[in-house]
Amino acid sequence: MLVLGGTGEGRALAGALTGLRVISSLAGRVSAPRLPPGEVRVGGFGGVPGLVDYLRAERVDALVDATHPFAERITANAAAATAETGTPFLVLRRPPWPPQHDWTYVDTVADAAAAVRGRRAFITTGRQELARFTTGVARTVDPPEDPAPGLTVVLDRGPYTLDGELALLREHAVEVLVTKDSGGPMTAAKLAAARHLGLPVVVVRRPPAPDAPLVETVEEAVAWLTAGSGAG
Numbered sequence: 001m002l003v004l005g006g007t008g009e010g011r012a013l014a015g016a017l018t019g020l021r022v023i024s025s026l027a028g029r030v031s032a033p034r035l036p037p038g039e040v041r042v043g044g045f046g047g048v049p050g051l052v053d054y055l056r057a058e059r060v061d062a063l064v065d066a067t068h069p070f071a072e073r074i075t076a077n078a079a080a081a082t083a084e085t086g087t088p089f090l091v092l093r094r095p096p097w098p099p100q101h102d103w104t105y106v107d108t109v110a111d112a113a114a115a116v117r118g119r120r121a122f123i124t125t126g127r128q129e130l131a132r133f134t135t136g137v138a139r140t141v142d143p144p145e146d147p148a149p150g151l152t153v154v155l156d157r158g159p160y161t162l163d164g165e166l167a168l169l170r171e172h173a174v175e176v177l178v179t180k181d182s183g184g185p186m187t188a189a190k191l192a193a194a195r196h197l198g199l200p201v202v203v204v205r206r207p208p209a210p211d212a213p214l215v216e217t218v219e220e221a222v223a224w225l226t227a228g229s230g231a232g
Contacts, residue, residue: 001225002060003036004074008186009092010066011036012218017225023058027067027074029128051081062225065210066092070126070180072207079210091214092221094183096206097191103201105181112178112202119175122168123151124190125204126180137172158186165193180204 001017003010005024014024014036026033028042045051055063065078075091082089099105106112109125113132121136127144135150141157152172168174169190177194179187181203194201215221 002055002058002063004063004065004067004078005036006033006071007066007068007094008184009094009218009221010064013064013066013092013221014038016218016222023060027071045077048077048080048084051077052084055081055085055087060087062088062090064090064092064221064225065212066221069093069096069182069206070204075210079212082212089212090221090224091209091212092218093209093214093216095216096181096183097188097203099203100191100195100201103203105203105205107205109180109204112204115202116176116178120173121176121178121202122172122174122190123178124180124187125178136178137168137174139168160187160189162189162192162196165189166196169193169197169199174199177201178204181206 001020001022003014003022003024005011005014006026010024011034014022023039023041024036026040026042045054063078063082065075067074079089104115106115109129110132112125123133123136123138127140127142130138130144130147130151133151134148137152137154138147139154139156143155144153147153177190177199179190179201191201213224215224
């Protein structure tokens with residue numbers, strides 16, 4: 001079985017599938033990632049053709065996409081490769097955060113940057129698209145390349161606490177929070193901190209999920225896989 005991971009759910013799923021050969025694949029975009037138990041491979045596959053070759057070479061009997069909800073490219077590649085090979089395909093996605101009445105939803109990080117222009121933002125959308133922002137405070141796991149001179153970068157890795165998030169927002173005089181709708185408890189403290197301080201929140205909507213079976217918890221994924229839909 002192949003688990004496309006890099007998330008807490010991917011690590012938990014690999015640990016829960018005892019008695020099965022599980023290969024966890026990580027994109028390799030984060031240095032020193034938290035590794036799941038079992039076999040691990042790091043790096044891309046070379047697009048759909050490379051993933052098709054890998055599925056066949058390793059005789060993968062089920063593929064679970066447990067990547068970040070915004071990892072659109074690998075999800076699309078996984079959907080295409082499993083369709084070509086006939087490999088059972090399951091998507092494991094943590095549910096989005098419950099929307100709040102004072103949140104502003106946008107479709108892209110570029111839209112988020114436009115929405116907060118002129119205000120000091122706390123930016124938690126990852127380092128890949130930080131070029132959209134010229135000022136504010138950005139938190140990333142690894143240092144971004146060539147951040148704008150007006151951007152303060154904070155290097156840190158979750159989980160985060162409410163007290164820690166409140167201290168950070170106050171220290172940097174943040175006026176608005178920018179986040180992707182990643183869901184899950186690991187980074188949710190920033191939302192509680194923004195609510196406590198009365199700060200507005202700009203949320204980037206998730207891309208649509210592929211046309212495939214979808215579950216929200218590790219337990220549901222294990223049940224799907226052991227019920228005959230996936231690996232045996």
